[in-house]
Amino acid sequence: xxxxxxxxxxxxxxxxxxxxxxxxxxxxxxxxxxxxxxxxxxxxxxxxxxxxxxxxxxxxxxxxxxxxxxxxxxxxxxxxxxxxxxxxxxxxxxxxxxxxxxxxxxxxxxxxxxxxxxxxxxxxxxxxxxxxxxxxxxxxxxxxxxxxxxxxxxxxxxxxxxxxxxxxxxxxxxxxxxxxxxxxxxxxxxxxxx
Numbered sequence: 001x002x003x004x005x006x007x008x009x010x011x012x013x014x015x016x017x018x019x020x021x022x023x024x025x026x027x028x029x030x031x032x033x034x035x036x037x038x039x040x041x042x043x044x045x046x047x048x049x050x051x052x053x054x055x056x057x058x059x060x061x062x063x064x065x066x067x068x069x070x071x072x073x074x075x076x077x078x079x080x081x082x083x084x085x086x087x088x089x090x091x092x093x094x095x096x097x098x099x100x101x102x103x104x105x106x107x108x109x110x111x112x113x114x115x116x117x118x119x120x121x122x123x124x125x126x127x128x129x130x131x132x133x134x135x136x137x138x139x140x141x142x143x144x145x146x147x148x149x150x151x152x153x154x155x156x157x158x159x160x161x162x163x164x165x166x167x168x169x170x171x172x173x174x175x176x177x178x179x180x181x182x183x184x185x186x187x188x189x190x191x192x193x194x
Contacts, residue, residue: 027054027074033192034076039180047092049156051080056108058152066122066145066152072108074189091170095162097133105131109138121146127172130158132165147193155188 034049053075059068078098081088096104108130113125122145130139139152162169162181169179 011152019149024055024057024071025152025191025193027052027056028190028192029053031151033186033188035079035186036183037186038183040177042177042178045083045088045179047081047083047089049076049081051077052189053077053103053192056152058191058193060193064147065116066114066147069108069111069114069124071127072106072128074106074187078102078104095133095167095170101132101134103131104134105129105132124154130160132162133167135165137164150193152191152193153188154191157184159184 029052032052032054034052035046036049037044037046039045054073056072057070058066059070061067078093078096079102081089081092083092108126108128111124111126113123114121117123124143124145125140126143127138127140129136139158139160141156141158143154146153146155160183162183169181171178
């Protein structure tokens, strides 16, 4: 009987440990930065993304090192994208079909490598899906992660051709100003690990 009780205690402890490890970590919007930049026939442009959502499941070993990354999702609210020029903002919302698809969404599918560096950062190679204007594509990217206090900061960039997502590059003034189809998304996203 005592042996059965001991086994039950061990099973409960393992389950409790797994529940704690499975806790999702929320994105800290106020500490996260996402910008989108591109070119046009007039000048280069940049938009900041002020409305963000996200969560991630990050597992650590006993020495607080990242050993696993799962279920990371990250969303940019299209209506929160701003360039400082209302005409460009409105053209962008139309091009991204904001009314039908109000969010740009990234979802992690799998991680192929997590490598700790000498300075304490992590180089992560990951695959995921990126959904823009109702079109979803599989993407691969390299991301740097850094643990700072009770936060994990993921940073990197992703370049893409807007037309692969059926997004027509915005134009202005009767088509005389045209944006290029190539854009770069820069991100520095902070997740609380409390």
